[in-house]
Amino acid sequence: MNRQHQRTLRSPIELRGIGLHSGRPVSVTLLPAEADRGITFVRRDLPGLPSIPALAEYVSDTTLSTTLSLGPARVQTVEHVMAALAGLAIDNATILVDAAEMPVLDGSALPYVTAILQKGIQLLRIPRRFLEIHERIEIQSGDRKVIFQPNSLGASVTYVVDYHHPLAGPQLFEQSVDPADFAAEIAPARTFCFLKDVEWMQENGLALGGNTENAVIICNDGYSTPLRFIDEFVRHKALDLIGDLALIGMPWRGQVIAVRAGHSLHTKLASQLRAAVYGRKEAIAYAS
DSSP, X not given: OOOSXXXXXXXXXEEEEEBTTTOOEEEEEEEEOOTTOOEEEEETTSTTOOEEESSGGGEEEOSSSOEEEETTEEEBOOHHHHHHHHHTTOOXXXXXXXXXXXXXXTSSSHHHHHHHHHHOEEEEEEEOEEEOOOSOEEEEETTXXXXXXXXXXXXXXXXXXXXXXXXXXXXXXXXXXXXHHXXXXXXXXXXXXXXXXXXXXXXXXXXTTOOTXXXXXXXXXXXXXXXXXXXXXXXXHHHHHHHHHGGGSSOBOEEEEEESOOHHHHHHHHHHHHHTTTTOGGGEEEOO
């Protein structure tokens, strides 16, 4: 499918579920949007229907998920829907949500991807713009880091994790950010946690909606559900990375390498890359 022009959804998409951290019911509607509108979240349950642009400057929290806030509006756990849109090269959409957290669905981006592909993608007349810079960027925090390296040929991610556990040891995953590859190799990977961490998370108001239907729980003697990939955990981290980098506000070209990173480092990189857009026409490339 032509990816030289901006793209949006062909028709509305409605999904329902519960919030991973809040445990509360939530419904979401994804709507088509005009060219150059980008991705916008709208809290349809609040007076005045306040909106939040899906941009890095509106990140307000990165504790086990990515949260966007602007004025009275707040939306938590945006990374899975953002990954689905970015992975399928959707540039413009409006996301109506009736709660403060996106639905976790099955814990992956696959339900979004499946719904989008079933409904179809609409090409727009305006060419796509890409972030393309020629400097290396590295952000480090202790033994965790994320690196951007220039590559004008396209976008790719490399992720390394090691949880020092017999069932979650060292894993390496590399993949181009291409719609077909994303849908098959990254979108199905589910969120996960260790059984020993569940009590702490719930005592702190997190993972209240988590269960074996929407997360893989790593126990001492096995997994709560069969894995979809032998390296599902690192693939899900790559999914989160793609979703967080979508907060740049446009597709990007380059290689991003993440080592034991998380939402905090992902979104810091998105902020730095987004800052490169301002006042630098050479950082913007048009599809050709």
